[in-house]
Amino acid sequence: MIFTANKGQTSYGEAIGILLLDTTIPFIQGDVGNATSYDYPVRYKTIEGLTGERIFNHDYSFIDKMVAGAKELEQEGVKAITGDCGFMAIFNREVKESVNIPVFLSSLLQIPFIRSTLPDSAKIGIITANSKSLTSEVFEKIGILDKKNLVIYGLEEEKNFKAAAIDEIETLDSDAIRQEVLCVAKKIIAEHPETRSFLLECSMLPPYSEAVQLATGFPVYDFITMIDYAYSTIVKKRFEDVM
Known part of the structure; x- marks a missing residue:
């Protein structure tokens, strides 16, 4: 050859x-x-x-x-x-x-696929680095015009995630961040029981996907799955x- x-x-x-x-x-x-x-x-x-x-x-x-x-x-x-x-x-x-x-x-490009796997009544829990910045404009740029079944929760106020990812203190406590991500996932389930899948928007979050899946029993999508x-x-x- x-x-x-x-x-x-x-x-x-x-x-x-x-x-x-x-x-x-x-x-x-x-x-x-x-x-x-x-x-x-x-x-x-x-x-x-x-x-x-x-x-x-x-x-x-x-x-x-x-x-x-x-x-x-x-x-x-x-x-x-x-x-x-x-x-x-x-x-x-x-x-x-x-x-x-x-x-x-x-990673948000996976939303149409996730939607196609779920009943119309189901919701997708999106855990993002910054919910204030995850505006309709961001979704529109990738052709997602309807956010009706998306439940968006941010980590921007979580102490350890904020320190590592937003304040960039140059250290990262992975155990603490895992617990913060789990707390947010459980909050989504509690407040939106129609949730049937999770999408972890941030590229730092795939290390915690397994923990979310084990805690909720639902499929978890992230950057690495994509x-x-x-x-x-x-x-x-x-x-x-x-x-």
């Missing part, structure tokens, strides 16, 4: 490219920003200057930098592009139009012709 080098590509085998915020948060295993969260290699690119504060404020001045970063990842050989913040939804349209590979910048699914579509498993 003969292989040909791709111009501008210096390494190979990284099918998923990930655009990162410019933060100083420890990325533990399970976080989108930790490469050991995947069973396959990924490639990262930081969007300089795009801080958590700016993404929460929907700073559209970074569209050009996001597009440039996506184009660089495509040139470097990735087959699909995601991000490490659900609020990157505000850039999804422009970025996907700029490259020739799939783009899925926000990225793993996308990977399975661009790198297909080979099956032998046997029975």
Whole structure:
């Protein structure tokens, strides 16, 4: 078999490219920003200057930098592009139009699929990093115009999550954050008993998905479920012709 080098590509085998915020948060295993969260290699690119504060404020001045970063990842050989913040939804349209590979910048893109699995009366519990910033505008940018069955609760007032993810104190107490996420999930169930699935919006939350699933008994979707699914579509498993 003969292989040909791709111009501008210096390494190979990284099918998923990930655009990162410019933060100083420890990325533990399970976080989108930790490469050991995947069973396959990924490639990262930081969007300089795009801080958590700016993404929460929907700073559209970074569209050009996001597009440039996506184009660089495509040139470097990735087959699909995601991000490490659900609020990157505000850039999804422009970025996907700029490259020739799939783009899925926000975990919120899973909502139509989750809805299709549930009765019309069921609700989806969304646990987000910042409920104040998760406005209708964010959903509209990814084509979600109806929020009627979405129950949105934020972690912006939870002491340990706020310290690590918003204040960026450069340390992270994972046990404490797990308990905060569980408390919010249980609150959603108590106040909205029609809830039948959870979506953890923030890229820092997949490490706590198992705890939420075990505590509630409901399916839990997060950034990693989305990225793993996308990977399975661009790198297909080979099956032998046997029975």
